[in-house]
Amino acid sequence: MKNRSRINCIGIESTAHTFSCSVVNDKGEILSEEREMYKSPDMGIIPNKCAEFLKNVKDKLIKKVITESGVKKFELIAFSQGPGMPLSLWVGANAAKEQAIIFNSPLIGVSHLIAHLEIGKLMCKAKDPVYILATGANTQIIAFEGEKYRIFGECLTIGIGNALDKFGREIGLGFPAGPKIEEFAKKGKYIELPYVVKGMDVEFSGIITKAIRLYKKGAKKEDLCFSLQETMFSMLTEVAERALAHTDKNELLLIGGVAANKRLIEMLETMCKERNAKFEVVPFKWSGDNAAMIAWTGILNYKKNKKSLELKKIEINPKWRIDA
Ligand code: AMP
Ligand code: MG
Numbered sequence: 001m002k003n004r005s006r007i008n009c010i011g012i013e014s015t016a017h018t019f020s021c022s023v024v025n026d027k028g029e030i031l032s033e034e035r036e037m038y039k040s041p042d043m044g045i046i047p048n049k050c051a052e053f054l055k056n057v058k059d060k061l062i063k064k065v066i067t068e069s070g071v072k073k074f075e076l077i078a079f080s081q082g083p084g085m086p087l088s089l090w091v092g093a094n095a096a097k098e099q100a101i102i103f104n105s106p107l108i109g110v111s112h113l114i115a116h117l118e119i120g121k122l123m124c125k126a127k128d129p130v131y132i133l134a135t136g137a138n139t140q141i142i143a144f145e146g147e148k149y150r151i152f153g154e155c156l157t158i159g160i161g162n163a164l165d166k167f168g169r170e171i172g173l174g175f176p177a178g179p180k181i182e183e184f185a186k187k188g189k190y191i192e193l194p195y196v197v198k199g200m201d202v203e204f205s206g207i208i209t210k211a212i213r214l215y216k217k218g219a220k221k222e223d224l225c226f227s228l229q230e231t232m233f234s235m236l237t238e239v240a241e242r243a244l245a246h247t248d249k250n251e252l253l254l255i256g257g258v259a260a261n262k263r264l265i266e267m268l269e270t271m272c273k274e275r276n277a278k279f280e281v282v283p284f285k286w287s288g289d290n291a292a293m294i295a296w297t298g299i300l301n302y303k304k305n306k307k308s309l310e311l312k313k314i315e316i317n318p319k320w321r322i323d324a
Contacts, residue, residue, distance in 0.1 A: 007302070009076040010066070010099055011295025014092030015084025015112045017045055019054040020291035021061045023069035026299050028122050030292045032068035034061045051087035058095045065291075074103045078298020080291075081109030082317030089316040097311055106308030109315075110297045112289075113322040114149060117142065118300060119293035120255045124280035127251060130243045132236060133322075134264070135256035136161035136176075139202065139236070141243045142322060151323050152243040153200030160232060161258050163204040167228060170212045171221055181225045182261050188226025191219060195231055200242060202235045233264045237271050250277040259287050 007026040013019070013035070020035035038053040040046060079096035082089060093109075100107035117131050130152070131142040139155040158166070161178055168177020193210055196203040211224050240252060252272050258264065259281050272279035286293065 007075045007299055008069070008071045008073070009078055009295040009299050009302075010062070010074050010096075010103075011110075011291040011293070011298055012062070012077070012079040012092045012096045012099075013112070013289055013291040013294045014054050014058075014088050014095070015080045015082070015289065016088055017050060018289040019057050019061060019091065020289065020294075021058075021065040022291035022295050023065055023071055023074075024292055024295035024299065026303070028296060031071060032065045033290060033292045034065050034068075035290055036061060045085070047085055047087045050085070051091055054088055054091040058091060062095065062099065074099070074105050076108065076298055076302050077103065077105055078108045078110050078294050078301075080112045080115065080294050081315075082112065082320035084112060084316075084318060086316060086318045089318060093314050093316055097314055100308075100311060106302065106306075107311065107314070108298045108302055108307075109309055109317070110294050110301065111320055111322060112294070113138065113320075115293035115297040116255050117149065117253075118297045119286050119290070120253050120280075120282035122296060123283050123286050124253055126253050126280055128249060129251035129253035129280070130240065130247060130249050132240050132252065132254045132268070133256050134160050134236070134254065134258035136165065138256065139204070140322065141200065141239050143243060143247045143249060145247060149322050151321075152246065153202065153239040155202045155204050157203065157205045158208070160204060160236070161256070163208050163232070164228070164258070167208050167211055167224075171215050171224075176257075178258060178261065181228065182263065184222045184225035185229045185263065186226075188220070188222035188224070190230060191223050191227045193227050193231045195235060197235050197238055200239055202232075202239055204232060207231060229261070229263050233261075233267050236264070237267045240268065241271050241275065244275060244277055250275070252277055252279050254279075254281045255287065256282075257287060260284060
């Protein structure tokens with residue numbers, strides 16, 4: 001049969017709260033994808049409870065995804081090897097190993113962060129963008145240069161989503177606070193907050209501390225939400241613009257949960273228009289943790305370097321950096 005896909009890959013994601021499994025082929029078609037998320041409304045994530053949850057749902061989800069894909073033979077198994085929470089990572093690594101044994105196929109470990117970038121690139125048909133990775137735990141400006149992903153700027157102390165959530169927790173918005181902050185911001189006025197850009201890096205922790213202090217002194221929720229967004233997003237926009245100039249690229253791709261924010265999108269869009277650069281945002285469905293991104297990145301890695309992990313020596317990499 002002509003045009004038939006040569007690699008069907010089962011991907012497995014379990015770096016934190018979500019277990020996801022997906023079948024993707026080497027044409028970039030997602031044949032099936034399922035996910036379930038551990039939730040704890042008031043306690044945050046309790047690592048061993050979370051891992052227990054992931055263990056309980058994994059077999060059901062893997063089976064479902066394989067059936068839905070209609071595929072009988074898998075040429076590759078890929079799993080999220082890091083960064084993430086160790087107990088969660090082990091659930092995925094062991095599940096992937098089981099599938100590699102069942103299908104007698106090579107097993108490959110994938111960087112969860114690179115997978116976020118690759119699925120964005122696939123979905124937006126981007127060629128060679130500068131990426132803004134704006135998730136709960138990460139804020140990084142990244143581009144592919146000299147055969148690897150390089151970080152051009154970042155916030156080392158706290159991720160942008162976690163920073164917004166921290167402020168939200170202090171003022172009683174619950175988790176996740178990002179969407180609520182966006183709503184309040186629509187009715188707010190500007191109050192000055194620290195704008196901290198050092199070279200290509202941004203710093204969000206001082207802004208949050210200041211905003212919390214102002215709230216306790218009686219500043220309005222709406223004004224603080226508006227000012228936080230304006231300040232933090234301007235900082236990101238400034239660094240992203242400089243990364244575009246520095247790398248001489250003319251495409252910007254926004255990735256991660258905070259990519260849902262319309263004001264952030266608007267600012268980046270305006271900046272890109274002024275520079276004649278293309279601006280894209282990853283579709284919402286693929287912005288969160290999912291296994292399609294793991295399967296797809298597994299295929300890309302395997303095509304470059306046809307090496308399988310040794311099943312007896314599988315490791316996880318909880319602190320894996322994107323530029324490692
Ligand atoms: P992720 O880590 O990529 O799953 O993204 C989760 C983070 O995105 C959380 O910190 C949320 O508060 C944040 N988030 C979700 N929606 C929005 C929004 N509309 N505006 C700002 N942040 C958001
Ligand atoms: Mg993630």
